[in-house]
Amino acid sequence: MNELVKKINALRKEKNAVLVAHNYQRGEIQEIADYTGDSLQLARIVKDLPQEIIVVAGVYFMAETAAILSPDKKILIPRIDATCPLAEMITVEDIKMIRNKLPNHAIVTYVNSIAEIKAESDICCTSANAVNVVNNLPSEKVFFTPDRNLAQWVKKHSMKELKWWDGYCPVHRRLKREDVEKLKKKYPDAKFVAHPECNPDVLELADHVCSTSGLYPYAREVDARTIIVGTENGVLYKLKKENPDKNFIIASPLLECVNMKKITLEDIYLSLKEERYQITLPEEIRVKAFEAVEKMTQVT
Ligand code: SF4
Structure with missing residues (x-):
């Protein structure tokens, strides 16, 4: 075992810490994580963890969500500059105006x-x-923020009157319809699976649209040997590991989130050793955010 991984494991034990990692993280981090998942899975897991320290290998809002749900725990993010540009596309003034x-x-x-x-x-x-x-909201009128592509995907599956903010994920936006068309031509028997943060004209080409947690069961069960993947390339690690007999092709080489890839094993080691960077939130904000996040975790 790698020396760094040994040191990480020793610190996890000594400090009663747990490592949770998003599906877009580097393969070597997913490999040693106690839990991996998408945002919803991680939020549900974090809520019930008994450990005192939770290291979140993901982007800032994910660590913040953990801090919202677990105020009594020490929540650490190994890189404070691992942010999500989509999360910063709407301000508090904007949402109050809405x-x-x-x-x-x-x-x-x-x-x-x-x-x-x-x-x-x-x-x-x-x-x-x-x-x-x-669809479960009592209100017939909904404003969706901040991702316009996810909003439009929801709109296709809802009778509600939906308006949305004009934010987007810069990574998923890079995937173009032509990229998928070329690959579909090259691999005519392949299935194309896409994340709903992709542009609507890309989603039109998808055989299946799902979050990253939906991707793994789909890949296991679908009757195709080649699968074109329309989301961040970190998902390939587990897809290939779980399905060695299948061929996964990333739909564009541009599907890599630099922020998700900032965290290294060295950062995780330092995070555990120095207990950095701790996420703290004003209690008034946390309590209000908790209500919205807690309700989210109750919906399947
Ligand atoms: S992939 Fe997109 S939404 Fe996800 S963290 Fe990166 S920029 Fe944000």
Whole structure:
């Protein structure tokens, strides 16, 4: 075993710490994580963890979500600069303006958002449960923030009156329809699976649209040997590991999130050793955000 991994393991034991990692993290981090998953899975897991220290290998809003759900735990993110550009596309002033202008709309906020935005929302959602969150709301009018592509995907599966903010994931936006068309021509028997953060014209080509947690069962069960993958390339690690007999092709070489890839094993070691960087939130914001996030975790 790698010396660094041995040191990480020793620190995890000594400090009663746990490592959770998003599906977009580097393969070597997913390999040693205690738990891996998408945002919804990680939120559900983190809520019930008994350990005192939770190291979140993901982007900032994920560690913040852990801090919202587990105020008594020490939540650490190994790289403070691992941020999500989508989460920063809407400000508190923007969401307050929406609330004022559209008082009859329920505000649904994608979990890829900062705590202050969650605190101003009626409920949060992830890509795994966005459709059900919106459809289960008592309000017929919904404002969805901040991702316009996920909002439009939800709109296709909902009778609600939906408006949305114009944010987007810069990584998924890079995938173009032509990229997928070329690969479909090259691999005519392949299935194309895409994340709902992709552009609507790309999603039209998909055989299946799902969050990263939906991707693994799909890949296992689908009757195809070649699968074209329309999401961040970190998912390939587990897909290949779980399905050695299948061929996975990333739909574009541009599907890599630099922020997700900032964290290294060395960062995790230092995070555990120095207990850095701790996420703390003003209690007033945390309590308001908790309500929206907790409701999210109750919806399948
Ligand atoms: S892949 Fe997109 S949504 Fe996910 S962390 Fe990176 S920029 Fe944010």
